Amino acid sequence: MQTATSTADNDLQASSQLCHRPFARPPLVSSLHPGPRPASAVLLPVRGPDLSLGKMSETVVLLQQPSELSNAKQATAITNAVTLVVDEKQRPADGTPRWTAALGLKRKSRSIHLKSKDDSCSTCSPFTHIDETVNKPLHADFATVTSPVSATTPTYPAADSIPKTKANALKKDISLKRASWSPSSTYASTLVAKKEKKQKEKKQQYPRLTEPDRPISVDDPSIFAPFTMDSPVGILLTLVPRIPLVGKTVAWHTLGFSQTSPFWDLRTEVAITMIRSLVAKVIPDPVHMSQRISLRDLGIRGRMWIAKVPIPAPTGPETRQYVVDIINSMIPPDEQYDWPVPTLPTASAEWTGYRANVAKDAPQPPNMSEGDKYAAMMKEVTSPVTVFYVHGGAMYLMDPATHRPTCARIAKQTKGRVLSLRYRLAPQSPFPAQLMDCFLGYLYLLYPPPGSLHEPVDPKTVVISGDSAGANLVTALTALILTIRRTYPGGKIMHNGQLVEVPLPAGLAVNSPWLDITHSFPSVVTNREFDYLPTPLLYPPSGVAPFPKDSIWPTTPPRQRVYVEDKLRLHPLVNPVAFEDWTGCPPTLIMCGQELLADEARFFAAQLARQGTTVRFEEYQAMPHCFAQLMDWLPSTAMCFNTWSKFISEAVEGAQKGWGGPAMRASRVAAKTLKEEELAFEDLSQFTHADVVERMKGAVDHCVSFHQMRGRL
Incomplete structure (x- = not known):
């Protein structure tokens, strides 16, 4: 042997x-x-x-x-x-x-x-x-x-x-x-x-879903089929490794050891713990994989009308050039440089309306054209309200398809209609591609090209709204419109060969707004127990998630942030909290939870109030980021949507009549009782505009050390 x-x-x-x-x-x-x-x-x-x-x-x-x-x-x-x-x-x-x-x-x-x-x-x-x-x-x-x-x-x-x-x-x-x-x-x-x-x-x-200069489309649901959670195997692979975590969460909540147990019920505690385990990872999932999963289209069912429409590219380069010129005007002369300017191609959007008297899982009628769907939707619209909605998703995730329930609920409660924009996503299309798409979508509402489904919309009936990163974009869009009106006589520009005015909307409504991409405010650390978003302390020393290399990340040339080139990280249209003059801003609703982004929402509300804008601020105790869109069983969710819809209706009514409108008010809503505590606007934030700019510079240069030293670097 x-x-x-x-x-x-x-x-x-x-x-x-x-x-x-x-x-x-x-x-x-x-x-x-x-x-x-x-x-x-x-x-x-x-x-x-x-x-x-x-x-x-x-x-x-x-x-x-x-x-x-x-x-x-x-x-x-x-x-x-x-x-x-x-x-x-x-x-x-x-x-x-x-x-x-x-x-x-x-x-x-x-x-x-x-x-x-x-x-x-x-x-x-x-x-x-x-x-x-x-x-x-x-x-x-x-x-x-x-x-x-x-x-x-x-x-x-x-x-x-x-x-x-x-x-x-x-x-x-x-x-x-x-x-x-x-x-x-x-x-x-x-x-x-x-x-x-x-x-x-x-x-x-699994085909590539995006091109660098084109909007993402979900017209073909088959490309998202591999990423749905409908299969038992997919559900098991997600849930089984987290069974011990769920068990610990249940035990701690039941025994009262959890810091959040006085504010959350058990279902909420388990849900947020699970979401946190998926989102707040030391080594995050690859950008492309997360993007593809978030773009899945589960179909159109239930009490909603959806009519998909293209938004044609402008006939000339002027529309894009106005945005470029405004961006350059906000860059200090000694910091000017030739940043990559994106094109402004055709975009797309979804008209959303409430569909009454059908089952919750009823499909849309077959063999209907988009025009027929829009006509059927308009038969159920009974108010002049038009909401221009921009979805969230950290600038690189999600789609109007993921926000259909939110838009349908707003349409139902306002008795109006919602145009949900499909904008280009980062990192394939960095700033200002998203802002350009928003500007084009807003002009499309007001001045529809021939062949559009809708007639020109009166700006006094339009409220622009968004959540998270979408709230960033609609706030930056408002700042862009304000600057255009101050820069060009009569606020008029050339668009599609015509001289048109760029009017302000009737109102601005944002939910859990992400207004500071540098994460310079203290709440990104102090509120981490009540949120599922990852705190910058999770990624020392830069505070930026170290995404693994994949087909779309890192970019060429490489950059630190997914959304924006490094030299534009502090730009006011990237970080609306850095925009200084909000004089003339329309009535604004700002809602947030006790989340990582709470301080920037508070500062924005205080800044608008100091400059004479009518502001309605509402903070929900112990609630995480975008809670109303994730946890519909909470009483806070119903209250949030009621405030959201009521503000939109009042803003449109006030703009049309030229008087009244939303009342100016700041409050904090208790987690379980929903009791409102009145707040003074001057007490919402201790920071001035100069303080915020300095904090942003410190966060960009030091980030984790900046927060560990409580912003004293």
Whole structure:
């Protein structure tokens, strides 16, 4: 009977004749990439403390020359699978290095990666792969290379000649499956062809959803099918790993140990804990994957009318150039530079209205054109209210499809209609592409081109609204309109070959507004217990989420923020809290929870009030970001939508009649009782505009250290 050493020696003898010569694959070992093999490499089972097992993402064994592997961490970084070390102490007398490897077996194959300084072939890849097929999956086993390779004809051991070993307390046997093999070159070609075919099929199944200068479309629901949570497997993969977290949350809430238990019911506590576990990750999900998942279209069902419409690109470059000129006018002269200017292509939107007297899951009538759907919607519209809505999603997520329930509820309670804009997403389209799309959508409402479904809309009946990042965009749009009206006589510009006025809307309504992308206010740290959003302290030292590399991130050239070029991070139209003069702003509603973004909402309300704007501010105790759109079972949700809709109706009524309108008021709503506490606008924020600008600079330069020192850097 052969010894383990001799049989393992023979296992790699076939690898000694590799580089530019034909190589016939033996029964158990094949080379996927022929290349010179060092004479010191053979396979031998091993036990001992010199092995370190890292995270296994695939079946990998890496054998490294001792001088090329300084520690186990480097091997982990190289393979992202099984970490290896080389035993220098057991070097034979002839100086041949001993090789130590951790064999990770998963599914039904394993691959061995070999590399040595002695490799002289410059055309070969750094690693040569050797596959062995097994007839059952195994998590881990170990092997060592110690003896020189002989030139004799190789023989291969039976499965029972390989010793049993332990790996992370897993006790399983390896059974090698014998098979007859074709030459390695043919086998390698077959594997490469299969891999290319699989990649091609994957690309066809999951097509790219976005182009750099075009809006995202959800007209074809099939492209979102793989990302829905309808399958039991998808639900299980999401929920099962979080069962211990849910159990702990339930226990702490029941025993009253949770800081939020006095304010939340158990359902809310579990929901926010689950959302936080998905959103606030030390290593976030790749941008492209998150974007694709968030763009899923679950279809149009229930008590809503949806009519999809295109928003044609302007006939001339003037519309875009006005936005560019306003942006440049806000950049200090000594900081001017040639930033990349996006195009202004065709956009799209969805008209949304309430559909009465149907079941909650009723589909839209089949075989109806978009024009017929719009006409049916307008038959149920009984008020002049038109809401121009911009959805949230951190500038790189979501779509009007995800916000249909919100828009339908606003349409129902105002008895009006909502135009929900589909704007271009970052990082494919950075600032100011989103702002340009918003400006184009607003002009589309007021001055529809020929062939549009709607007639020109009176600006006195329009309220612009949005949540989170969408609230940022509609606030920046208001600042843009104010600046245009101050810059150009009569507030008139050239659009589609005509001189038209850019009027202010009847009102501005924002929910959980994200008005400071630098996260410079204290609440991004102090309110983290009540929110699911990740605090900047989670990502030291920059405070910016370190997204993994994928097909759309990092960008070229690279930048720190997904939304904006680094040199424009402090721009007032990127951070509306930095916009100074809000004189003439229409009546404004600002709602937020006790969330990470609460302080910037408070500052914005106080700033508007100081400059004479009618402001309605409402903060909900212990509520997280955009709570009303996530947790419809809460009493606070009903109150939030009632305030939202009532303000919109009152703003339109006041603008039309020229008097009245929303009352100026600031309040804080208790979490469970909904009792309102009156607040003074001068007490909402201690910061001045100059303070905010300095804090933003400090947050950009230091971020985590800035917050750890309470903004005193």
